[in-house]
Amino acid sequence: MKLASYKSTRRDGELRVVSRDLSRCRAVPKIADTLQQALDDWDSCQSALEQVYAELNAGTGANEPFVQSACHSPLPRAYQWADGSAYLNHVELVRRARGAEVPESFYHDPLMYQGGSDRFIGPQDAIVANPEYGIDFEAEVAVITGDVQLGASVAECGASIRLLMLVNDVSLRGLIPNELAKGFGFFQSKPASAFSPVAITPDELGSHWRDFKVHLPLEVQLNEQPFGCPNAGQDMTFNFAELVAHIAKTRELGAGSIVGSGTVSNKQGNLHGSSIANGGVGYCCLAELRMYETIETGQAQTPFMQHGDQVGIAMHCDGADLFGQIHNRVTAL
Known part of the structure; x- marks a missing residue:
């Protein structure tokens, strides 16, 4: 449905x-x-x-x-929007770019932040932000849950998943370092996210929905040019049932809670082999490309989004558009 x-x-x-x-x-x-x-x-x-x-x-x-x-986002506002970081390749690249190791705990204890959910932007609305803040997109998959009891098991959390969506989790990269340095997490650096025009029940994916993961490529375009197509079911360390269970460890979830996967990211070769143009699967955010550039050349070369830049996010199965199209263009504040 x-x-x-x-x-x-x-x-x-x-x-x-x-x-x-x-x-x-x-x-x-x-x-x-x-x-x-x-x-x-x-x-x-x-x-x-x-x-x-x-x-x-x-x-x-x-x-x-x-x-x-x-369309607005399927839930124009939600009681809860919690975003994980289930693709540890993305985390590893971030750490490697600044010469840091990934803590061992990250491999069995999911990273997650609680985003603003009082108002989302529509799937084809503008991203209104100052380019000086380092505007980036993050293409993800998300689930919407029913009610989840405190302490629910992973299996119970998996059974609570009602719908699936795509996400553009907008990030302001220039504001993140100072916020994280305070030790209190993201806030100003995470403005309103956009979700796909359509939310679908998991059965719409057939065999591509298994182990509580979506085993299909997530397609990203930047200014109408291919930018990424990593498989959302590959290299996902924590599945959606586990992400929901992470929340339920200490709290109940109300029906309509949204839980995101974090930026989809597949392990691949070096910068020159990772882009779509060079035979790789590309990226789901600009920061990841900039990480490869920093690792290989010593500095990032690709700029963040400027006024007029547009990101497109979609997913297809056998040529059919599953969720509709996210198209967000940056507009001056």
């Missing part, structure tokens, strides 16, 4: 069920006005939503064209 939220005068948007091919949709106010409402009452809403989804795919019943540019 595929779900989206159209922008409206309501803060939480208007829920739409979307056809598998992303061509048609239907509002379902008699089932739920918003995605959050559906998540709050998932057990009673799910079957009715699936019936509408079946009708859309069969071309029966009322429908309207699905317009991705009309």
Whole structure:
């Protein structure tokens, strides 16, 4: 099943069920006005939503064209947005670029921060920020959970996963060092994130959803040029069930909690073999390319995003667009 939220005068948007091919949709106010409402009452809403989804795919019943540019993030705001760092290749590169080792604990205790979730930007909205802050994109996968009890097992956390999305976790790299030096984590350096137009149930992935990982390439374009296509199921040290369980160790999760994978990153060769142009799988953020440059040449050469730059993020399966397209362009503050 595929779900989206159209922008409206309501803060939480208007829920739409979307056809598998992303061509048609239907509002379902008699089932739920918003995605959050559906998540709050998932057990009673799910079957009715699936019936509408079946009708859309069969071309029966009322429908309207699905317009991705009309979408907000599936949850325009959320009770919780927690982002992990499940791809330790990314962490290793960061550390190596500054001559530091990765602590052994990182390999069995996930890194995670709690981001701002009172307001996200839409999948095709502008990133409004000052380029002096070092604007970067981070392409990721995320899950939306149902209610999760305190102390839930990994298996229980896996069963709580309701939906999957793609993410552009915007980062302001120039602000990060001073914030981390305070020992209190990210804040100003993590502005509003954007999520894919569509959230999908895991069964839409078929065999590509296994071990609570998405085993498909995550496609990234920078200014309409290929930038990255690493496989999101490869080199993922902690799967989504484990990431959710990490949170549940000390707290409950409310329905509609979003948990991100962190920047998708695959192990590969050196700078000259890691880019798509040179046969590699490329990168899901500018910082990773800059890390390779620093390691190999002594300094970063690629600039962060400037006004007018645009990032595109998508995922396909057998040629079909799964989540719709994230397109965020940097705009002057």
